[in-house]
Amino acid sequence: MAVGSHFSLTAIDYAKSKLPGVLLLTSEITKDAREDYYLTFNQIDTKKISRIKIDILEDSLFDSLPSFIQGYLLAKDDQREHILKIIQKILVYSSTMNFNILSGYYASGMIKSLQFAKYNQQGKIIGNKICAALLYSPSENFPTGKLSLQVFLPTVNFNPRKPIAKCWT
Incomplete structure (x- = not known):
């Protein structure tokens, strides 16, 4: 066979x-x-x-996520499946797509980020190949935290045409 x-x-x-x-x-x-x-x-x-x-076991995706995202998804049972589908769609976009965890302090406080990008073999982002990020912000106003999706759109240099001749006198 x-x-x-x-x-x-x-x-x-x-x-x-x-x-x-x-x-x-x-x-x-x-x-x-x-x-x-x-x-x-x-x-x-x-x-x-x-x-x-x-049967597709989505636990493997859940288990691979960082603890701050897991905690948020456990607290938001009604949103878990929807957010996991978004993450799956991002990861399926390209075979070289992966995620990395970043965190930092901003004016609004501590923000943790799950950044989806294309990485090379050394673990560095290839050029500017950041696709999306899930931003997690714990705050007093949101006891379980606030999760938002940031999507990076490709940009190109805009070079408008130059007029060949003036159309006025």
Whole structure:
């Protein structure tokens, strides 16, 4: 048996000639309208389909978050799933996306930040590849803290056209 996301025609021909009786299956993860995930296997020869429901454990994402975000999410049970989906979407944006924890004192007090960016192998941010940040601000007005999302939009230099000739006299 061989399982892969795709088999080239060369690989299929090789398997049929050198590995008689081999079962070639392609696999993929699919999601249905009810947000359930399935591992789907397709046989190349007969096109039979097997689907196995899989449970996505979001605890692994939760466990990887820093304690200040975990504490906030535990206190805000009604917002936990929504915030975890936002974090998942940010991380899925790119395979090189990761997060780093920053903290500092500002005029409004202590702010902790979970900064999402693209990092190189040395752990340094690649150029200016900061995508988003979750800012956590504990304060007297918000006993469980205040969480906000900061999104960095790409910027470009704006060079307006220069007029070729004056249009007035």
